[in-house]
Amino acid sequence: MKNVMEIKDFYFTYPKAPKPTLKNINLNIEENKITALIGPSGCGKSTLLRSLNRIQDLYPGNKYDGEILLKINDKMENILEYKKENKLIELRQRVGMIFQKPTPFPMSIFDNVAYGLKFAGIKSKSEIEGRVEKALQGAALWSEVKDRLKESALGMSGGQQQRLCIARAIAVEPEVLLFDEPTSALDPISTAAIEELVVELKERVSIAIVTHNMQQASRISDYTAFMYLGDLVEFGETEQIFLNPKEKQTEDYITGRFG
């Protein structure tokens, strides 16, 4: 059992908030596994996910306490100590993110996937082309778009756009991918495609996924964390959480008695 990320005694406070939104979180993200974060709206699961690549730092004034460790070259580094933009850029190249709504950039399909590569220091044209093709294949999109790579990404369907965003994220070959409710804006067929893709991806990356859809969590994840009002209530193997929860709150939530 190897952890790619370890969250230790983690507290998060939004700017000017009187109380922390996340309290005393202890959680590990295991390598090549899918960890699902579930819980009712406002429980802090998205905040936790957004702390893992410090994307929330776009908006100043957040307060972090505790440690979030990321394995870099077999050593654990505390990402909360990063101050310079360069370190944060490196962090985000290692820890990618997919959002709730598809976010294609207003440029061609090819340029979308190639966008992150230039910041990862990849300059050779042939290497970029190779990485783009590989990423699109990895996102099960290559056969659909290989003849229209130069067309605008804005003309794709919602499900295709979301897979494009996944392709874009895996093109930079991150170690961890964070999914923030990636299917909540998609129809059931696109959702199934994305779920299948996420499961395939764990061969190559470690995954943390926030979802409102409990069936989704039970279908695809290896570990599940149930959060409530900023606390991590229970964390364990998905099967155990869904079939044999230890906490009453967890049981109530997954059986639909509240939330």
Next chain:
Amino acid sequence: MRFLINKIVLGLSILAALIGLVFLFWILIDLTIKGVGAIDWHIFSNDLVNNGLRNLLIGQFMLALTAVVIGVPIGMIAGIYLQEYSYGSKYAEFIRNLSDVMMSAPSIVIGVFVYAIVVNPVGHANGWAGSIALAIMMIPIVVRTTDDMLGLVPKELREAGIALGAPKYKVIFDIIIKAAKVGITTGILLAFARIAGETAPLLFTSGNSQFFTMNMNQEFPSLTVAIYNLATMPDENLVKIAWAGAFILTVFVLLINLLGRYVIREKK
């Protein structure tokens, strides 16, 4: 009773709208009749000194274009600061309000201001001063549009760029401005149309010239100031040229406005 009030208010609204429209069309029709009658090939191929408009048209265009070159970058950078970098800063709201107030500043005041800071030190009116005055008029409009249009770009798009490991300025210039470019372009076009027909800021700044010149260090010809001067001349021929100039200017401004609106509609 309520029915009656309804009718009265409706009637008054229609009357008010009609009064506005009547004067607008009166101006347009009068302008078209007198303007079209005065237009011939001669005025396009000769300068004011020979009773033509050539130097004035080119001069006006040069002044406005130079104003765009000065005003658009400044306005856009300010707008980008307000929307993308001023997060949580107490000065941002102050700058926004100030910029809005500037938008309604009387243009003659801007003209006098530029006279004091540019014309006076140099000692004579010149083209640069005119363009600076026009640019000052333009900047608040560009600030406002850039600020608003960037504000319409969903924040997820910024986060997606940052999440790929792009530096913030790259995200803004590669992605966010591109996503907002239709709105910003339209705003710049409308701002251009707004300053292209201005007289007051030029009156004290660029002066006027009867001759063709591209040297903006000298007094510079402009259509609007020329119309103002010619319209008060006793010579009927010169008044006719003023009508032609006014007509051309109106058509030009109208076209840019239509182009701006067309760009919006095409992209939506």
